[in-house]
Amino acid sequence: MVKPTRVTNTIRSVREESGLTQAELARRVGVTRQTLIAIEQGRYSPTLELAFQISRVFGVGLDDIFHYPEESS
């Protein structure tokens, strides 16, 4: 039914370093606080557009916030 995402993110740590609250970040990217919590906890994979918006708030690249594991050969 719901399969775990392999995409991980460091939103929480970056957000806390920046001194932003969940509510403030959610407001700046136009989602509810519950959605931001779900993204931080890996319970929801954001759209590419939302991922870019989140990265842009912190002034960093997408790869600095979101990570996808290398395929093991």
Next chain:
Amino acid sequence: MAYEERNVWVGLIVSLLSVAVYIWLVLSAAGGGPLADVDWVPFMVWTIVGGLVVSIGVSFLWGRIMARRNPDDVGTSDQRDRDISHMSTRVGQAFLLIAGLGVLVLCAFEADWFWIANTMYAGFALSSIIGCIESVIAYRRGLV
């Protein structure tokens, strides 16, 4: 709890209650006799209309109460809400399809109106209830 999640919970509870009341009314009216003899139309209409009215009323009141706690969350929905809604709609449509096929079969065998109407009603009810359950699971456990 987000605005849209609250509405899903209200929809789920009201749907369950509405179906339970309808079944109870029909069984009470039948009194152990044939179900097809029951005048089911008023029961169905009133439980559907009543369910809609109660659902809207409870959503409105719950929203007003939550608005006092967090005014920013009032009436807001986002991409995750839309994704969850699409997912639950797809799940619910499966039951409408099954009910539609059931209705066709019943019509082919010239079944009583009672069984035709109630097969479609069961499809709508299951579509709504299962869709709401899927949504609640997605809100609670995640949608990835």
